Amino acid sequence: MNLYIFLTIVVCGIVTILSRVVPFLLVKRFELPALVIKFLSFMPITIMTALMFENLLVAKTGHLPLFDWQNVLATIPAVIAAIISKSLLIVVVVGIIAMAVIRYFNFG
């Protein structure tokens, strides 16, 4: 059992390391075509949007996802904090406090 857990972690670690390092080695060695660079230039906004929005949804296999209303509610003060402060730290702190308040009063 313990060997199984250990081996699983070792193998998964190698898989993860390869996914992260191989692109660095390839990009260092070869010039990327302009079209690929243009494609990748949209990566930051697309992946961040996808990761953020995924957290507002609850997956339901075979059906459209549901909204995680607590997260959606807490998003509102976090977005307002972002617009006003333009500071990552303030957004995170406001978000945590908002979520604690929402859970305390059982909103959503």
Added chain:
Amino acid sequence: MNSELTFKAGVKDVVPTLFGYIGVGIAFGIIGHTSHLSILMIAFMSFWVYAGSAQFIIANMILVHDPISAIAISTFLVNSRMILMATTLAQYFRKDSILNNIGIGILTTDETFALAMNKLNRTKQHLTARWQHAANLLAYLIWILATIVGAWIGSLISSPEKFGLDFALVAMFIGLVYLQLITDKTKGFRTQLLVMLFVVICLYFSMAVMSANIAVLFSTILGCAFGMVIDK
């Protein structure tokens, strides 16, 4: 965040994202504990795999005794977006040594990637290895510590989510997306908003037919293609 690219600036810039690591790290430690993983194994997984969402899935699959090959494939799929992020980030370190590239690649996460993309907007599209190492190493260290603390908390309390810490990750992405939106001058504000809207719609519908992680990857790729088409 300013235009400085020293090691010290890297440490300073990464601080706000650390809340995300702490929140999710503690959550992972607790889940790991309830999945009957020892603190040693939880710490080892954070040290060796170092990938938030993959670690949750690995812990879950270990619990139900899935074969190692299946767990490895799931890990690859969950982490496949790292290939895209690493390819994007690597362009800024081509002049650095192989060892620096490996060091940066091995510790690239969603958060440090996003942070680096934000930083680029303030440094005239330029990054340094020492700035990236500082951000990466601190995030890595905090992640390992947070998961260990989580495993310990897991043995003490039953519902840590009431403190709202788990929302730190979402809040962090909200902040990062917003900062990206207003500071990335290489693309128009309207173009970026359209791309965001496209990704949101795409993710919503694709999550009905594929797992959330694959849906994120799928929407990201379609979103980039969409961006190329509308940004003439």
